[in-house]
Amino acid sequence: MLTSSINRAAALETVPIVAVFDLDRTITRMGTYTPFLMHCVPAHERTFERLPMAIWLTAIYALGLVSRDDVKARMLEVNIVGSTRAQIAAWADTYVEKCLGNHVRPGARAAVAAHRAAGHHLVLATASFDFYAQGFADVLGFDHLIATKSLWDDRGRLRAALGSENCYGQVKFAAVQDYVAATIPRPRVIAYSDHHSDVELLRWADEGVAVNPNGRFRRMAVANGFQIVDWER
Numbered sequence: 742m743l744t745s746s747i748n749r750a751a752a753l754e755t756v757p758i759v760a761v762f763d764l765d766r767t768i769t770r771m772g773t774y775t776p777f778l779m780h781c782v783p784a785h786e787r788t789f790e791r792l793p794m795a796i797w798l799t800a801i802y803a804l805g806l807v808s809r810d811d812v813k814a815r816m817l818e819v820n821i822v823g824s825t826r827a828q829i830a831a832w833a834d835t836y837v838e839k840c841l842g843n844h845v846r847p848g849a850r851a852a853v854a855a856h857r858a859a860g861h862h863l864v865l866a867t868a869s870f871d872f873y874a875q876g877f878a879d880v881l882g883f884d885h886l887i888a889t890k891s892l893w894d895d896r897g898r899l900r901a902a903l904g905s906e907n908c909y910g911q912v913k914f915a916a917v918q919d920y921v922a923a924t925i926p927r928p929r930v931i932a933y934s935d936h937h938s939d940v941e942l943l944r945w946a947d948e949g950v951a952v953n954p955n956g957r958f959r960r961m962a963v964a965n966g967f968q969i970v971d972w973e974r
Contacts, residue, residue, distance in 0.1 A: 756929045760856040761917055761942070763934040764867035764877060767952045768849040769840060770973075774813070777873050778820040780839070781832045810907045813870075813889070818901035826897045829872050837876035846953070848972025850881075852933070857882045862925055866917050866942075868909040872899075885924075887916045910938040917942060943967055 765772045821829065856863055865878045866887040878886040890904035906912045921928060932939070932946035937958040943949025944965055951962035951969045962969050 756927070757925050758856075758859070758861040759864060759921055759925050759928045759930045760852075760861050761864045761866050761930060761932040761946065762849075762853065762883075763936065763939055763952075764865060764869055764874060766935040767933055767972075768845060768853070768865075768877070768881070770844050770846055773840065773869055773873070774816070776840075777832075777836050778816060780836045781821050781824075781829075809909065810903055813907065814902050817899065821899060822901040823898050826872075826893065826899075829899060833873040833876045836873060837880060841877070841880060846972035848970060848974060849933075849952070852972070853881050853883075856931075862928070864917065864920065866908070866913050868907055868913065885920065887913065887920060911941065913939065914942040914945065918945070937961055940965065 762768055765774075821832075824832075853863065862885075863881075863883040864885045864887060865874065865881070865883040867874050868889055870891050871886065871888040872891050874888040875886055877883075887908060889906075889908040892900040892902045892904035894900055908916060917932075921930065929948075930946040931948045931950065932943050933950045933952050934943060935952045935954060935958070940958075940961055943951070943962075949962075949965065949967040951958060951967045952972055954962050954969060959969065961967075
């Protein structure tokens with residue numbers, strides 16, 4: 742059980758504990774990127790100008806014709822490129838509030854709160870863009886965010902490009918390793934994710950936890966001895 746993992750960690754009083762959480766479909770029930778873009782764009786504009794392009798980008802990505810990075814950048818171009826930092830921050834505030842009110846797994850909220858109450862160092866590690874992922878990290882009480890960085894022009898307007906490597910899979914894993922090594926001396930790491938792209942991160946952690954895994958990731962979790970939890974209960 743999740744509580745047993747946290748209790749075991751708490752029992753190791755001299756060992757610093759780092760709890761690493763994925764965001765999309767681990768803390769939330771859904772992916773967050775496309776819903777964020779839809780939140781930013783009025784429905785009438787989305788329907789007639791942007792929706793066909795968004796559907797086309799999704800389709801060609803599914804066919805393997807463009808990379809994940811390219812799709813993320815093109816979706817910015819279609820929807821919110823050129824917006825100011827202030828406007829995007831305002832959208833992010835209302836989006837995070839809406840998400841946390843309606844789309845967070847109950848078990849995720851409880852796990853984050855339990856780690857925070859135990860004094861553990863909380864890291865949110867996600868492929869989501871920093872301009873809205875930071876809101877989730879702040880409101881939920883994370884100590885550090887690892888996310889895909891956005892890119893801005895000299896007028897403070899969003900560009901249709903990534904400001905870093907896409908923080909997914911091995912890139913996320915390396916970023917977590919680097920952060921922990923530079924920040925926390927000899928910690929015990931507990932890592933949570935719903936997705937097979939994070940399997941190396943969970944293998945590296947002292948305790949890997951598979952959250953509501955699908956069939957493929959469930960099989961991988963069993964094979965690797967990860968704890969499996971249902972955070973919808």
